[in-house]
Amino acid sequence: MKPSQQVRELAATVPGATTDELLHNLLANLAGLLGARRAYVTEVANGTARSVASWEDNHRGPVREYPINGTPCATVMQDGVQVVDCELADRYILGESSIGYGCESFVGSPIVDHNGDRIGQLCVFGARPLADSDMAAALVSLAAVRVSAELEHRKHEAALERSEAYSRAIVATAAEGVLTVDSAGRIESFNQAAEKMFGYRADEVIGKDVHVLIPEQYRNTHVSYVDRFFTTGEASIIGTGREVTAQHKDGSVFPIHLAASEVSLNGERCFAGIIRDVSAQKAAEASLKATERRFRAVFDQRLQLVAILSPAGIVLEANQRSLDFTGLQHDEVVGHEFWRTPWWSHSPELQQRIKEATQAAAQGVTSRFEVTKPRVDAALAILDFSVRPIMDKAGQVVFLLCESHDITEHKQAEEEARHHRERIAHVSRLSTLGEMAAGIAHEINQPLTAISLFAQAGKRLVEAGQFEKMDEVCFKLNEHALRAAEVVERMQSMARQGESRKEIVDCNELIESAVRLAESEARIHDIQIEFGKGNNLPPVSVDGVQIQQVALNLLRNGMEAMIEADERKGCPIRITTSLNDESEIEVTVTDCGGGVPESRIDKLFTPFSTTKKSGMGMGLSISQAIIRAHGGRIGFNNNDACGARFWFALPAAKHGSHNER
Amino acid sequence: MNDKQKVYVVDDDEGVRDGLSLLLATVGQPCELFESATDFLSVYDEGMSGCLVLDIRMPRMTGLDLQEKLIAMGSRLPIIFITGHGDIPMAVEAMRRGAVDFIRKPFREHGLLERINEALTVDDTVRKQVTDRKAVEERLAVLSEREREVFERVADGDMNKVIAADLGISERTVEVHRGQVMKKLGVKTLAQLVRIKIESELILAA
Numbered sequence: 001m002k003p004s005q006q007v008r009e010l011a012a013t014v015p016g017a018t019t020d021e022l023l024h025n026l027l028a029n030l031a032g033l034l035g036a037r038r039a040y041v042t043e044v045a046n047g048t049a050r051s052v053a054s055w056e057d058n059h060r061g062p063v064r065e066y067p068i069n070g071t072p073c074a075t076v077m078q079d080g081v082q083v084v085d086c087e088l089a090d091r092y093i094l095g096e097s098s099i100g101y102g103c104e105s106f107v108g109s110p111i112v113d114h115n116g117d118r119i120g121q122l123c124v125f126g127a128r129p130l131a132d133s134d135m136a137a138a139l140v141s142l143a144a145v146r147v148s149a150e151l152e153h154r155k156h157e158a159a160l161e162r163s164e165a166y167s168r169a170i171v172a173t174a175a176e177g178v179l180t181v182d183s184a185g186r187i188e189s190f191n192q193a194a195e196k197m198f199g200y201r202a203d204e205v206i207g208k209d210v211h212v213l214i215p216e217q218y219r220n221t222h223v224s225y226v227d228r229f230f231t232t233g234e235a236s237i238i239g240t241g242r243e244v245t246a247q248h249k250d251g252s253v254f255p256i257h258l259a260a261s262e263v264s265l266n267g268e269r270c271f272a273g274i275i276r277d278v279s280a281q282k283a284a285e286a287s288l289k290a291t292e293r294r295f296r297a298v299f300d301q302r303l304q305l306v307a308i309l310s311p312a313g314i315v316l317e318a319n320q321r322s323l324d325f326t327g328l329q330h331d332e333v334v335g336h337e338f339w340r341t342p343w344w345s346h347s348p349e350l351q352q353r354i355k356e357a358t359q360a361a362a363q364g365v366t367s368r369f370e371v372t373k374p375r376v377d378a379a380l381a382i383l384d385f386s387v388r389p390i391m392d393k394a395g396q397v398v399f400l401l402c403e404s405h406d407i408t409e410h411k412q413a414e415e416e417a418r419h420h421r422e423r424i425a426h427v428s429r430l431s432t433l434g435e436m437a438a439g440i441a442h443e444i445n446q447p448l449t450a451i452s453l454f455a456q457a458g459k460r461l462v463e464a465g466q467f468e469k470m471d472e473v474c475f476k477l478n479e480h481a482l483r484a485a486e487v488v489e490r491m492q493s494m495a496r497q498g499e500s501r502k503e504i505v506d507c508n509e510l511i512e513s514a515v516r517l518a519e520s521e522a523r524i525h526d527i528q529i530e531f532g533k534g535n536n537l538p539p540v541s542v543d544g545v546q547i548q549q550v551a552l553n554l555l556r557n558g559m560e561a562m563i564e565a566d567e568r569k570g571c572p573i574r575i576t577t578s579l580n581d582e583s584e585i586e587v588t589v590t591d592c593g594g595g596v597p598e599s600r601i602d603k604l605f606t607p608f609s610t611t612k613k614s615g616m617g618m619g620l621s622i623s624q625a626i627i628r629a630h631g632g633r634i635g636f637n638n639n640d641a642c643g644a645r646f647w648f649a650l651p652a653a654k655h656g657s658h659n660e661r
Numbered sequence: 662m663n664d665k666q667k668v669y670v671v672d673d674d675e676g677v678r679d680g681l682s683l684l685l686a687t688v689g690q691p692c693e694l695f696e697s698a699t700d701f702l703s704v705y706d707e708g709m710s711g712c713l714v715l716d717i718r719m720p721r722m723t724g725l726d727l728q729e730k731l732i733a734m735g736s737r738l739p740i741i742f743i744t745g746h747g748d749i750p751m752a753v754e755a756m757r758r759g760a761v762d763f764i765r766k767p768f769r770e771h772g773l774l775e776r777i778n779e780a781l782t783v784d785d786t787v788r789k790q791v792t793d794r795k796a797v798e799e800r801l802a803v804l805s806e807r808e809r810e811v812f813e814r815v816a817d818g819d820m821n822k823v824i825a826a827d828l829g830i831s832e833r834t835v836e837v838h839r840g841q842v843m844k845k846l847g848v849k850t851l852a853q854l855v856r857i858k859i860e861s862e863l864i865l866a867a
Contacts (some may be wrong), residue, residue: 302723416832442718442745446674452767460687473683480676526720 009449019154023053023058023147027122030143031055034136036126037103041111042076043120044068052120052151054241055415065557066099074098076108083107083137086129105130107137114152114457118401122147129540177256177275181210185226188270196371197256197277199249237256254279264517305373305383305412310398313355314337316399325378325406343373346380354387361387371404381408421625426497428547430623432556433494443487445462446483447480454480493545494552504539504653506586507577509545514551515575527559532576537585541653550623550634551575554589554646557619561593561644584632585647592643596636598634623648667693669713670866671701671727672743674707680725685688688774700731710788712761712780713741717751725751728758737787739780742852753812790864797861811838815851816858 005491027039038056042049042064049068068074070093076082084091084106092102103556105126110118122144130136151410160428177194181187187210190202198205198213205212211219248255259277299306305322307315315333325328326343333341339355350371357367366388372380385404389397433440458473489512515531540547558573571592580586596604605624627634670681670692678694682686685692693700699722701713713731716722724742742763744752752763761780764773804812807828809810814824821839848854 060754167721212752445745447676448672449766449768450676450680453677453684456768456773457680457684457687464687466687470681476676483676523720524718528720 008480020053023054026143026146027053027055028058028122030139033139034124034126034130035128036105036107036124038125040064040099041121041122042174043072043122044073044118049073049120059432064099071098071100071107072096072106073123076110077118081107081109081137081141083130085136086132088125095650100125102127105136106126107133107140108143109137111144111148111151113148113155116276119151129271135175137301172211177273177277178240179210179275180270181273182340184267185210194275197248197275198246202619213246214582215245215253218245246275248576250550255282274567304403304405307333307338307402309338309358309387309402311389311397311400313358313362313400315341317559320403325376325381326374329500344371348375349373357387358400358402361389362397364389365390368405370520373404375456380408382411383407404588406445410588418629421622421629421654425549425622425626429494429545432549432552432619433491436517436521436556439522439524440487440491442524443482443520447484447487450480451477451484487520494549496545502541502543504541505544506511507540507587507650510542510544510547511551511575511628513576513588514548514555517548518552518555521556522559525559525563529555530572530574532574534576534578534585537577537579538583538652540650547630548624550626550648551587551589553619553623554648557646558589558591558593558644561591563593565592565594565642580649582649584651586647586649588645588647590639590643592639595638595644605634664691665710666691666784667709667754668714668777669701669711669738670714671696671708671724672716673697673715674716677716677743682838684773687845690777698724698727701727701768703800705731705734705736707734707736709738712741712784714741714743714775716743716813717748717755717763718745725755725758728755729745732758737784739783739787741776741780756831793864797856800846800857805844806837808842808845809836812821812842812846812854813858815839815842816855818855 007254023041030036031039038054040049040051040061041053042051044050047067047069049064049066053066053091054064068077070092071094071108072082072084072088086104088094088100088103088106090204092100100106103125105128106123107122107126107130110124111120111122113119122140124136126141138414152595157484177197178189178191179187179194180189187205187208190200192203195201196356200212211222214222235318242258244258245253246258247253255278257275257278263270276567299317300320302321303318305325307318307322307439310316315336315338318330318333322343328342333343337355338358344351344354353369354371357369360367366386368384368386371383371385373383375381383404384407385402386403387400390401391397392398404576454473454476458470461467461469494517512531512533515529519529532638555575562571562573573592574588576588577628578586578588605620624634627650630650632648632650634646636644636646638644668681668685668690670678672678673683673696678696682692683695695704698715698719702722715724715727728740731740740755740759740760742752742755742760743766744763745766752760755763761783762776764776793832802813803808810828811824812825819827821832821835825835829834843849843854846854846857848857
């Protein structure tokens, strides 16, 4: 067949009813003209070709999908039209599964889209070498152009179809009312939503003046707008939109948002209006505004100082009280990083702490601690501060809520109460020491007696010129002087008045010292004190003197009970330290006196309630106040056998805490 | 004072015991130390001579308790109580029961040693008296009951006739008893007999 004939035949390919038919007809013709076994139209994307149409051995072939890497198809995508006239297998290594396996020749031409980008190719594999490779290239190129056009066309059509379907669906089912009005002001179309909004059926209003939808008092305004548009081309509504008032079929009026556009149709102007009923929105807006006003009022008038931050720590809002507290303006804090606001500028440490707490809150962790904040008068107030994350339903932190309230007065009251308690505790200690004076005097007299005896003996030895024993005498003198000093020291520390100081101490040492002090009295009354020391007790953070005071109180109470019951002969009072089940250090005093009578139990820890002849009845109430101030507990129970068992428990010192008030 | 006398110190305070023992050693006074009243009681015997220096306050058995026990046992060992501040009522009680003295801690040197010496002298005297009394009692013990009666009356200067009437016996019998008494007591004259009577009365009254 002559080339010209071949071209004509190809051009005559009957356009199929569909793209699919057209492509296959084209491939069939090409294959026939070139004596090829296989021909394909493929789309290539991401290195993979997928056939849109395939012709294999004079029949429609299956959809082929293959990687083009290593095949002549790759060359086509890269360099354009490609012809291999013979020995295809020598130029490309094609495996058995490859599309060109067993073929001798190849012709390929790219298919391009409307931008000229290669989107696929038309390729033909021949079983024999090509007779005329130029001709083959021309034919394939020509066919590829045809295919390109067809595919492009098809794409446009599909897009168009889609968009029409969309607009039909949109207009029909739109929540917005859509109507068109001709240049004379007559309604031309009226959609379902518009029907619902205005209460008219479409056929009731089509052809009528648009004024039926406008309340009487606004009709003149509308007319003047339309007139002005026609005379000046000036439109206040075209292309934009505004809120206007519309009239329902029943005569009621309602707010609508109207967006209008001008459409020229066959030289005639008409207008399309898109209408949204905004009465619900208006009502919601009004309610939102009211809510907001209410919220704002609450927000601003709250006693607490409140700030709302973004998760990044930027202040979004701060209530009026929080601003007034320090005398700040809204814009001094809003929009700034929370920790850099003037609230914290008096302390870099605090800034750092606030920053860390804010960042922790953004991670979902709530922090609460005491802070200081300058007042309007620049004096620092003490506040209880907290920052916590507010999360949405998904658990995402959406903002941070910072709240603080002034606890300065509360702190001062607390401080006063502490001073008060300390004063009473001190007075009570002094009174205890007074009551113990006989015992303490005895305790001091013993070493003094020894000292006096050694001194007298020493003097005689010196007078007699016997110096060899003087060494021992002097040693004894010193030993007993120190013994006396120890007693004085213990007493002095109990008499001490001053700021309560918490120190990390070993509870056994404290109790030991209290026991030694109590022993002076115990000896007078011929009572033995047994001290059962607990092993491996964690240290406690306490005011040592106060805890000794409590232990001493309990020991003395127990001894008095024993004296009263005359149970002392041979029966000791026992004090033990141990670690209880709650990991507290527990100190227990067990006596063998008469126990606490039922009638006294309720008033046991009440101030000025006493059964003793001497004393103020303050011992247990002060002990309770001291133990509570240390975060501990105090209590008692009567023993089964005899006497009472009083105990107190103190929390173990937290690791790392140290000398704090 | 005699060489066998010892100071027995009973005090629960080691310092006081040590000091006392050293001081007594410097004046050459032997002593024995006891930590508690019971310790002392366990070694006590009637033959102990010297004095007791006793702490009034001690655990378990107090000084007063010990004193009571010793009195019950017939001990005549003089006791000096050691007292502290505020023990005066107890000390008074101790004195009422016959304690020689009490001294308050801390001790003045002379006070202490002087009082110990005094106590030792008392012990000595008491011991001598006891010896004398024993001798008198032994001497008089040889008399029969009737002879004793006659001795008392004769020494008081009563006439034989009066004695016979009072005792409801004959004058002759009185004379026989009187001869026996003089023979048994080894005296030859009435004056010697009267002296024995006066001496015995003095000793027994002590």
